[in-house]
Amino acid sequence: MKQAIALFCILLCAKLSAQNAIQPIQDSMANYEFEKAIMLIEKEQPTEQLLLLKAKALRGLLRYDEAVTAMRQVVKKQPDNITYLFDLAEYCKVAGRLVEALECYENTLTLNPENEYAQLQKISLLLSIERYKLAHKACTELLARDTTTVALRLMANCYDGMNKLDSATVYYQKVIAKSPEDYGSVARLSRIYISTDMYNEAIELTEDYRINDTTNIYVNRQNAQAYCLNKEYKTAINRYESLVAQGDESNMTNFYLGISYFADDCFYDAYDYFEKCLKQTPESANVLYYQGRACANTFRAKEGLRHLQEAFKQTIPSNETVGKLHAAMAECYSKLPDWTKFIASLTTQLELEPDKIYNYYRIGAAYQDGLKDLDNAEKYITRYMNLYVKKHEEDAKLSGSVLLAEENTAYKAAARRLERIKKEKFWQKGTDAETQTPSTVIE
Structure with a gap:
């Protein structure tokens, strides 16, 4: 009897001692004094509870790899504890160890194949590490019993990652039909529209979203870019300036706002935004x-x-x-x-782009106005006129229309220049330059 009482007293003392040790640690954790908590933990035997607290404290101090190590010790003691596996996965994710996090979710699904949280996290991680085919397979299994917007969005992300844009479009449209407020899907679908030159569709989609929310930065970026690429520069400027007012300093916003101002002949504003871009890139x-x-x-x-x-x-x-x-x-x-x-x-x-025949006209004009070299001016402007006719007459024949080169503004300007050049040469040289045939034209 005395031995039993003595054993009980020993155990009670040990328990009270442990409680006395854990309380200061818990107080330190509650006050976010993580360094102090870790110091106190390391003085004690590494129990499961203390290791959990240590992992949490290390994460709080952004010492993610050490947090993973501490959490692995906990999982090693209880490898079938799903809660601990989820915690380890989260620590691995913040540490950037995504493959290890994926293993945790797969282990969880081995223990409980129907755990939907683990399935969703697994698919999300597969997308993050660009294993799109595996993600697609897992999504297909998920959609067999779950057609929520979350599952549909993940499938859209799979097709998007695999660059199967038609299928991605279908699934994003399904998501938006169910949840018009899903800004992520609206932004991604509008990005697909823009990448395939469907600017009007991108504008319509983003404007529909903006009816209820004009502040979402991701949707507004796509909206503004669609207007810019659709050459609706004034609207694009308005949208981008609103983004800037919201604090958007991204390189893409500065660049496309610069492009919009440039295309609208607001060169000083364009210069300012391109200058911001150059500071970043x-x-x-x-x-x-x-x-x-x-x-x-x-x-x-x-x-x-x-x-x-x-x-x-x-x-x-x-x-x-x-x-x-x-x-x-x-x-x-x-x-x-x-x-x-x-x-x-x-x-x-x-020399690099022979089809830029308008350059011959510009060169001729430079010889005439800038260098006062009438011979070269005549040569290049005549060449421009001949090449213009040659370039367009075949198209005219194919379409069955009549080629009227003289109706082209640049062509008419070239003809007027050529006439002035010939007159100047006549008075300069005292020869009848107007009667000469263009036999010196370079072909």
């Missing part, structure tokens, strides 16, 4: 190109040339891209003006 050839052009139109031609020269360094060589850069360089040179370099830039663009 100083090596973007696209931004450098447009800023170079904005500079050309805001009396900053030398600065524009620097931006364009930097764009050349960042550009993946292709005739079209490099050709556009040379055209932008010509735009800057025309504002300095430096007609020799202007002509050189347009000539280089022609």
Whole structure:
């Protein structure tokens, strides 16, 4: 009897001692004094309860990998405890160890195959690590018994990730039909519309959403971009300025707002927003190109040339891209003006893009007005007129229509220039230049 009483007293003392030890730890946790809690925990034997508290404290201090280690010790003691598996998965996710988190959910589903939370988390993780086929398979199984908007949205995300845009569109439309307030699906579907040049559909979709909510930043970004790409620049500017007023400083917003202002001939505003873009992405050839052009139109031609020269360094060589850069360089040179370099830039663009026949007219005009070289002016303007007719007469034959080149504004301007050049040459040289045939035209 005495032995039993003694044993009871020992156990009671141990229990009271443990309680006395845990209370300061719990108090520290309650007061978010995580460092103190960890220090107290490490003085005690690592019980299950203390390890749970330690993992929580480590997570609170953003020491995620250590939190995972502590939580793994708990799971090792009770590998069939679903709650602990879920906790470990969450710790793994915040630590960026997504594959390990996926293993936790799979272990949970082995213990309880019908656990819908685990199924949803598993699919979400598969999407995060871009295992779209496995996510699609899991979604198919889920949709067999669950047609909620959550399941439909996950399936839409699967098809979106696999770039099966037609199927993704169908599922996003199903989600929106059930939940018009689902801004994520509205934003994603409008993005698909924009990527496939269906700007009107994107506008209609986002405007329908905006009837009830005009503040959602994700939907408004797609709405503004659709207006910009649909060349409705004033509306795009209005939408983007509203985003800026909300505090949106994203690079995409600054870039497309700059594009909208540029297309609306508001070059100073465009310059300001492209400048913001360059602070975020100083090596973007696209931004450098447009800023170079904005500079050309805001009396900053030398600065524009620097931006364009930097764009050349960042550009993946292709005739079209490099050709556009040379055209932008010509735009800057025309504002300095430096007609020799202007002509050189347009000539280089022609070598890369022979179909840019209007460059012949611009080169001819530069020779006439800038360099006072009438022979070259006549040669290039005549070449432009001949190539214009040659380029369009075949289309006219195919369509059965009559080609009236003289009705084209640029063609008429070229004809007037050519007439003036011939008159000037007549008075300068004392020869009847007007009666000469264009036998010197370069073909």
